[in-house]
Amino acid sequence: MVEIAAQAAAARHRTPLSKARVLETAVALADEGGVDALSMRKIAQALGVVPMALYKHVANKNELLDGMIDVVVGQIDPPAVGTDWKTAVRRRVLSARRMLLRHPWAPGVIESRMKARANPTLVVMEYLDSMIGIFREGGFSIDLTHHAMHIMGSRLLGFSQELFEDGSGRDPEPDMPPPDELAERFPYIAELAMAVAHDDESVVGSGCDDQFEFEFALDLTLDGLERLHSTA
Amino acid sequence: MVEIAAQAAAARHRTPLSKARVLETAVALADEGGVDALSMRKIAQALGVVPMALYKHVANKNELLDGMIDVVVGQIDPPAVGTDWKTAVRRRVLSARRMLLRHPWAPGVIESRMKARANPTLVVMEYLDSMIGIFREGGFSIDLTHHAMHIMGSRLLGFSQELFEDGSGRDPEPDMPPPDELAERFPYIAELAMAVAHDDESVVGSGCDDQFEFEFALDLTLDGLERLHSTA
DNA sequence: ACCTGAACACCGTTCAAGT
């Protein structure tokens, strides 16, 4: 009797439940109805499963949201090889934009999860590391690379908050490798973090003057507009 | 007996309940604990009032969120007079940034409400209209002003989604004046909307090529970085 | 006519009872 029911369930959904299948379904539901209408109960219903079954594959809804972020950020094309930095950055940002058009809920979820976690997820760090790498391999100084990342701002992931807030004093995420392993895996982020922390002598904490970076980016934009205005 | 209770309540809160007081309390609670932790029940509790009493001053939670947006956007300084466009834009954007640092929940709420409504709220339109006005009074062509607003993007209100999505077919908001009155009240928005709609011959709908605007802004940014890179 | 408590339909998650 129980076996028959189990077989019926297996027949209805030929693949057994897995974290990947839960995340795919969640992404699809968010694409359709927005993230506000997404609930554990609806995901379970879409999978033909009792709500509590999801908790075998994701610890809670926050971990589900982190997993959804990883799914969609993983859809961004890897950096182009054999081109100059400018076309490499351009192509990658346009690929990120195509992803964000497919998943309009993504910027908000990435931003809110970023505020709650001590670090971005590993997949997001991977993306940022390789983006920093494009500038560094293109011959940008560390300082200019730092400014560049701030200037790109919302074009990288569709929102404009800081990517690395001050996470000191917060509990590290359980899935996060130790700092030395992170530094090895994301060399460009590590290089930038070291340089910024060392460079800045007066302020402790994040070691990055957000106000300066904001004004730097604003002025670059205004200068660009002024140039267009005067030549038009 | 009832009068005594009423007097006691009036003594505890010397000002009677009003929409302004509800909104102020909601903004303060969101500043403290974030917008996710904000609920009608908690606002009522903070005001020493039964939850249902709030519904006398705001129709529902969406209207409450709209009201909160208006409160904080109203805190942005008006445009400076007697200066060139560049310093006027610069000062105003920095004023907007100060507001967003005080109310970190604001970008997310503005963005999500923008998606749900056919138009931004009147206070947001006021802000955008006067920002467009700075460029126009500074001698910018309509086209360049249009590009400029897209380029300013996330610096205006802290997020990067489109400010005017295609709202055709959606019910107009009940508090929204008729189109002709809107055009009179927000002349710069009206001028821009007319020009964009007329300019664009092939596409119906919003009449604004978002992909083109995105790439225009991206290329301006990349050109600015290239200039810094080569002169450094 | 006004106010409001109870109730409804949701939600994420805990927990104990069932197998």
Added chain:
DNA sequence: ACCTGAACACCGTTCAAGT
């Protein structure tokens, strides 16, 4: 040991009963 239904503590909002 595993799975899951009931239950808990929330939520926004409706509605009818009370004054």
